[in-house]
Each structure stands twice: as structure tokens, then as C-alpha cells.
Amino acid sequence: MIELVNVKKKFDGKIVLNGVSFKVERGETFVIIGQSGTGKTVTLRHIAGLVDPDEGHVLIDGVRMDYADANTKTTLREKMGIVFQSGALINWMTVEENIALPLIESRKYSKNKIEEIVNYYLRILQLTDARNKMPAEISGGMKKRAALARVLVRNPEIILYDEPTAGLDPVMSRMIDELVRQMQRDFGVTSVVVTHEMQSAYYIADRIAMLYKGELIACDVPENIKSSKNPIVQQFITGSIEGPIEVQ
Amino acid sequence: MNMKFIKPIYETFEYVGKNILLGLYDAGYILLIFFQSVYFSKDVFRRWREIVKQMYIAGVKSFLVSSIVSFFTGMVLALQTGIELMAFQQEALVGDLVITVMTREMGPFTSALVLTASVGSAMAAEIGTMKVSEEIDALEMMAIHPVSFLVMPRVVALSIMLPVVTIYSVVMGTVGGAIVANFQLLVPYDVYYYHVLDTLRFKATYVGMLKSYIFGIMISSISCARGLQAKNGAIGVGQAVRSSVVISFLMVLIVGYFITALFYGKVHD
Ligand SMILES: Nc1ncnc2c1ncn2[C@@H]1O[C@H](COP(=O)(O)OP(=O)(O)OP(=O)(O)O)[C@@H](O)[C@H]1O
Ligand SMILES: [Mg+2]
Numbered sequence: 001m002i003e004l005v006n007v008k009k010k011f012d013g014k015i016v017l018n019g020v021s022f023k024v025e026r027g028e029t030f031v032i033i034g035q036s037g038t039g040k041t042v043t044l045r046h047i048a049g050l051v052d053p054d055e056g057h058v059l060i061d062g063v064r065m066d067y068a069d070a071n072t073k074t075t076l077r078e079k080m081g082i083v084f085q086s087g088a089l090i091n092w093m094t095v096e097e098n099i100a101l102p103l104i105e106s107r108k109y110s111k112n113k114i115e116e117i118v119n120y121y122l123r124i125l126q127l128t129d130a131r132n133k134m135p136a137e138i139s140g141g142m143k144k145r146a147a148l149a150r151v152l153v154r155n156p157e158i159i160l161y162d163e164p165t166a167g168l169d170p171v172m173s174r175m176i177d178e179l180v181r182q183m184q185r186d187f188g189v190t191s192v193v194v195t196h197e198m199q200s201a202y203y204i205a206d207r208i209a210m211l212y213k214g215e216l217i218a219c220d221v222p223e224n225i226k227s228s229k230n231p232i233v234q235q236f237i238t239g240s241i242e243g244p245i246e247v248q
Numbered sequence: 249m250n251m252k253f254i255k256p257i258y259e260t261f262e263y264v265g266k267n268i269l270l271g272l273y274d275a276g277y278i279l280l281i282f283f284q285s286v287y288f289s290k291d292v293f294r295r296w297r298e299i300v301k302q303m304y305i306a307g308v309k310s311f312l313v314s315s316i317v318s319f320f321t322g323m324v325l326a327l328q329t330g331i332e333l334m335a336f337q338q339e340a341l342v343g344d345l346v347i348t349v350m351t352r353e354m355g356p357f358t359s360a361l362v363l364t365a366s367v368g369s370a371m372a373a374e375i376g377t378m379k380v381s382e383e384i385d386a387l388e389m390m391a392i393h394p395v396s397f398l399v400m401p402r403v404v405a406l407s408i409m410l411p412v413v414t415i416y417s418v419v420m421g422t423v424g425g426a427i428v429a430n431f432q433l434l435v436p437y438d439v440y441y442y443h444v445l446d447t448l449r450f451k452a453t454y455v456g457m458l459k460s461y462i463f464g465i466m467i468s469s470i471s472c473a474r475g476l477q478a479k480n481g482a483i484g485v486g487q488a489v490r491s492s493v494v495i496s497f498l499m500v501l502i503v504g505y506f507i508t509a510l511f512y513g514k515v516h517d
Contacts (some may be wrong), residue, residue, distance in 0.1 A: 050385050074391050082389050088382035092374075102390040105397075147386075154390070 001026040001190050002047055002158065007056035009042060016042050018214035019056070029184055029191045031201045033236065034211035035245065040194040041085060043211065044160045047192060048082050049073045060158070081151030085162040085194075087143035089135040089150070095142075096122070096131040099149045106154075121149040124179075140167040148176070152183075159183065161193040165200050173200060180204045198237050202226070210236060212245075274477070278495075281395060281473040282465070285403045288396035295401050302405035306367045310413055314362045318417035321354050322346055322424030330433040339433045343443030346425035347418075351452040352512075355418040356410075357504060360463040363410055364496040368471035371402055372492035375475025376485035384476065399472040403465055410464030411457045418456070455511045459504060466503065467496045 002024040009017040016039040024030040032040050045051045046058050049065040058065040060076045068076070089098045096118060103114045122128045125145040130138050138146070144164060151159060161180070165173040177200050183189040195201050201208055202222045209219040210233055218225060218233045228234060235243030292299065329345045375398055378384050384394050422444055429435040474492035478484045 045385075048385075048389060050388070077389055078391060080389070082386075084382045084386060086382060088386040090383055090386070091378065091381070101392070105390065105392045150386075150390075 001028075001061060002030075002192065003057075003059040004043070004046065005057045005059070007043075007046055007053045007058065009039070009046070009051065009053050015214050017046075017053070020211070020214070020216055021056075022209055022216060022219055024190060024192060026190055027184060027188045028206045029180065029193065029204050031193045031195060031205035031208045032211055033195060033198070033201055033208060035236070036196075038211045039214060040211055041162055044082065044162055044192065044194060047160055048080065049076065079157040080160070081154055081156035081158070082160040083144070083147050083151055083162060083164055085166075087135065087140075087147040089143060089146055091135050094132050094134055095127060095138065095146045098135070098146060099153060102150060102154050117153050118149075121152055125149050141169065141172055144168060145172075145176075148179075155187070156189070158190045158192075161191060161195075163194055163196065165195060165197055173197065177203050198239075212236075274473075277477060278470055278473040281399060281476065282403075282469040284393075284395040285400040285469065285472075288393065288400040289404065291396050291400060292404060295396070298401040299405050302402050303409050305370075306363065306405055306409040307412070309366045309370065310359075310362050310409075313366055314359055314413050314417055315420055317358050317362055318350075318355070318420040319424040321358050321417075322350060322421030322426075323428045325349055325354065325421070326425035326428035327432060330429065330435075334433065339429075340435055340439050341443060342425065342429050342433060342435060343422075343440040344447040346429075347422060347444045347447050348449075348452060350418045350421040350425075351448070351456045353456075353504075353508065354421065355414045356456050356459040356463060357500065358421075359410055359413040359417045359460060360467065360500045360504075361497065363406065363413060363464070364467050364471075364493055364500065367406065367409075368467045368496050369489050369493050371468060371471040372475040372478075372489045373485055375399075375472055376478035376488040379476055379478045380481050380484055394476065399469075399476075402472055403468040406468040407461050407464035410467070411460040414456060414460040451511070455507070459507050462503065462507065463500055466499050470496050470499065 004020055004022055007017050007020045008015075020039075020043060022030070032043060034040050042051065046053060047060070047065070049058070049068065052066045056066075060080070063072065063076060065073065065076055089095070090101065093101065099121060100114050100118050103109050103117060109117070119128075122131055125148060127142060127145055127149065130142050130146070135143055135146070144167065148161075148164065159180075164180070165176050168176065180191055180193065181204055184191060191204075193201075193204060205222050207220060208222055208225045209216050210225070211217075212232055218228055218230055220228070225233065225237065228237075231244050235245050325346050326342050330339050330342045333339045333341055333345075375384075378398070387394050387397060426437055426440050429440045430437055471492040474488040474495070475485075478488040
């Protein structure tokens with residue numbers, strides 16, 4: 001469903017991705033872990049077609065996303081949603097307006113229907129009290145949930161999550177994890193999740209990939225990642241200070 | 249030959265060349281944004297709410313400053329020309345000069361400067377902030393074209409509001425001129441206004457309106473384009489605002505001259 005073929009990307013001469021390849025199957029939940037600044041967000045942005053690689057290809061259902069024309073990108077993105085790391089809610093619209101925005105803009109739904117859908121997601125993401133607040137007035141965790149709601153209302157086949165549980169309390173984090181699994185189970189959604197939390201990763205992942213210095217150094221089912229012999233992977237998942245990872 | 253001398257020359261050329269290319273690229277981007285907003289003006293009815301909101305913002309933000317600026321522009325005009333006219337005992341004609349210069353040139357010009365500083369800069373800041381906080385990316389992911397959603401309403405709003413502000417400025421400038429004429433040149437109000445109305449020309453008015461309309465489109469396209477090109481966080485937003493104001497000022501001067509030349513340039517028939 002999603003395939004990266006030898007993707008290389010430099011920013012201002014600095015190599016960020018140095019030949020990344022992986023394939024995410026339909027209905028799979030694929031988790032990417034890695035240190036801060038290794039290019040996890042950049043990887044997601046490649047899948048979304050927001051950046052084009054210097055070399056290599058990005059395929060969505062066999063169609064090339066990289067360097068595609070505006071129409072192709074729009075068509076491919078129609079089945080895709082991304083929960084940005086910062087939420088990226090439109091800052092001058094209320095939470096409710098933000099969530100309703102993609103529905104209003106698609107011009108496929110009646111006013112009542114939109115209200116119904118929005119209310120449903122406000123409720124399940126526990127945002128009902130914040131519905132009339134502006135993004136600047138709500139907490140980081142609420143922003144994340146509002147951003148997630150804005151993606152879910154569109155019923156995408158593919159959801160890209162950029163650290164969906166970072167900054168959330170443990171209970172809310174488990175709730176989001178549960179939601180990711182529920183989307184997979186009930187709607188067959190394909191997900192790519194970037195996360196730092198190993199507990200979440202083990203819980204939701206069908207496969208976990210670790211990005212290190214621009215390359216995928218591991219890509220396997222959670223059990224095999226847990227028992228990985230690679231010292232870098234071991235150090236990262238156990239979070240120890242001693243080990244081969246260079247901390248800048 | 250000694251490479252030590254070649255290198256700085258080479259680097260100078262490289263620097264100049266690179267900046268010319270970047271300048272051309274940015275100019276092209278502004279044009280692209282302009283043409284895209286022309287295309288997306290097909291959404292004008294769907295987005296009328298946003299357009300009205302932007303018109304309101306532009307009016308409110310510029311009202312006070314444009315009142316003061318145009319009032320004093322009229323006063324200065326009356327004073328400067330009045331002093332010269334007095335030497336020929338022709339100070340009664342001061343109204344002719346004030347209304348002519350205000351409608352043809354200073355009305356559109358001062359309004360454009362005021363709206364660049366107050367409204368254009370805010371557009372660049374607003375859109376730049378959205379760009380660096382990934383909101384523009386989020387719009388694209390929802391298949392919402394940022395030009396249709398953000399730029400077109402602003403361009404339409406400013407192209408309507410700048411002529412409105414210009415008319416208001418001309419009125420304020422004429423009033424400012426009247427006060428100077430009355431108190432410093434001792435020209436009675438009725439004489440002043442007789443000359444103002446006698447000299448007010450349809451051509452001057454429509455050329456002035458046309459100028460304002462074009463300035464409105466230019467300022468909003470430039471500001472939005474610079475905002476959409478912002479990068480590198482808050483610093484980048486600051487740079488976008490600064491360059492949008494500088495480019496708008498320059499373009500208002502240059503394009504203003506050419507429109508004047510186009511309509512009034514033929515001195516000999
Ligand atoms: N548009 C850009 N222009 C220049 N450099 C960029 C750009 N986007 C990302 N980078 C650089 O690419 C590198 C990887 O960034 P990325 O945001 O993907 O990291 P990350 O793995 O998501 O980190 P974190 O866990 O902190 O979010 C960083 O060094 C960053 O500075
Ligand atoms: Mg990131």
C-alpha cells in the first residue's frame with residue numbers, strides 16, 4: 001500500500017535520509033522509532049508528498065507520489081490523513097470549526113450531517129468542552145486530539161501519525177493507542193506511526209522499524225525487535241545511557 | 249595568473265548571479281500566486297464570508313492611519329503650493345491643485361502605503377505563521393488549496409477596499425487642504441470648494457481608482473506570496489513581513505509611475 005524505494009534526502013547539504021526502503025501492507029500498523037532529529041517526520045512528509053526525495057521513489061498503491069502533479073497528489077491524498085506533530089490546527093478557527101473544515105470544504109455533506117459527525121468525534125476524543133475554544137487556548141494534548149479528529153472525520157484509508165501520544169497523560173495515551181488499533185480492526189486502516197514511547201509501539205505495531213543516521217537499521221515484528229541483537233536497537237528500546245548511540 | 253585575484257571576482261559574480269536568479273524566482277512566484285487567485289476567483293461566492301471579513305479587517309486597520317496621513321498630505325499640499333501661488337496672487341487656485349494631485353496621485357499613493365504597512369504586513373505575518381507551523385501543509389493534505397482558502401479572499405478584499413480607502417483619503421485630503429487654505433492662505437471655504445469641484449475630473453477619478461485597484465491586487469498578492477514562502481520559524485516570518493513591505497513599496501512607486509505615464513504621458517497631441 002505504501003512503499004519507499006531507496007529514498008534519499010538532503011537539506012542544505014546535510015544528509016537526512018540515506019537510502020530508506022520499506023513497504024507497508026494494507027491494514028498494517030507500521031511504527032517508526034528513532035532518535036530526535038533522525039528524519040522520522042521527514043519520512044512521513046515524503047509519504048504525504050509534502051517533500052520530494054532527491055533520489056528514490058514513494059509509491060502509494062503503486063502510484064508514484066514523488067514529483068507527481070498537483071492532481072495526482074490531491075487524488076492520492078484523498079485517501080490519506082496526517083496528524084502533524086504540532087497538531088497544525090488552523091489558528092484562527094475554533095476546535096469545532098477545525099474539525100468540520102475538511103467536511104465543509106469537500107461539499108459532500110449537509111449541514112446536519114456535518115454537525116452529527118463532528119459531535120461524534122468531539123465526544124469520543126473527549127473534546128466536547130473545548131469545542132468553542134481556539135487552538136491557542138487548549139493544551140498540547142487537546143491539540144493532538146483535535147488534529148486526530150480532523151483526520152478521522154474524513155475516513156482515510158491511510159493515517160500517518162507523528163508522535164500522537166507525545167505530551168499526553170498515560171491514560172489518554174492508552175486511549176489513543178486503543179483508537180489506532182480500533183481503526184485498524186474496524187475499518188482496515190493502514191497506519192504509519194512515529195513514536196518515542198516503546199510501550200505504545202509494542203502495543204499497536206505489527207512491525208517496528210528503527211531509523212538511525214538516515215538508514216533503517218531494523219525492521220521487524222515487535223518480539224524480534226525486543227530481542228534484537230543490534231546494540232543500537234537495544235540501547236534505544238531500553239533507554240540506557242551506555243551504548244553505541246552518540247548523544248549530541 | 250594568480251588565483252588569489254580571480255577568486256573574489258568569481259565569488260562576486262556568483263553572489264550577484266545567484267541573487268538575480270533568486271529574485272526572478274520570487275517575482276515568478278508572486279505572479280503565479282496572482283494568476284492562481286484569478287483562477288480561484290471562481291470560488292468567490294462560496295467564500296464571500298471570508299472576503300467580507302477581510303474587507304472589514306482592512307477597513308478597521310487602516311481607518312485611523314489613513315485619516316491622519318491623507319489629512320496631513322492635503323495640508324502640506326495646500327501649504328506648499330499655496331505659498332508659491334501667493335507670489336502671483338493666485339492662492340484662490342489652491343483647491344484646483346489639491347484636488348488634482350489628490351485624485352491622480354496622492355490619494356492612491358498614500359492609501360497604498362498605509363495599507364501595505366498595516367494590512368499587507370499583517371497578511372504576510374498571518375500566512376507566514378500558518379506556513380511555518382505546518383497549517384498550510386495541513387490544508388493541502390485536506391485537499392484545500394491555500395490560494396483559494398487564504399489568498400483569493402484577501403486579494404479580492406483588498407482590491408475592493410483600496411479604492412474605498414482612496415476615495416476616503418481624497419475627501420480627507422481636500423478637507424485638510426481647506427483648513428490650510430482658510431487659515432494660512434486666507435482663501436474662504438466657499439472659494440476653495442468652488443475650485444475643488446470645478447476642477448474635479450472624471451478622468452482623474454477613474455485613473456486614480458484604477459491605480460488603487462491595481463495596487464490592492466499587487467499588495468495582497470505580494471504579501472500573501474511572501475507569507476507562503478516563509479520558512480525557518482519565527483525569524484522567517486519576520487523576514488517575510490519585511491520583504492513584503494519593501495517589495496510592495498517599490499512596486500507601488502514603479503507601477504504607479506507607469507500608470508500615470510500611460511494616461512497622462514502624452515503632453516503633445
Ligand atoms: N524543511 C527543512 N529544511 C531544512 N532542514 C530540515 C527540514 N525538515 C527537516 N530538516 C532537518 O532534517 C532533520 C530531521 O528532521 P525531522 O523533523 O524529520 O526529525 P524527527 O526525527 O522527526 O525528530 P523529532 O523526534 O524531534 O521530531 C533535522 O536535522 C532537521 O533540521
Ligand atoms: Mg518529528
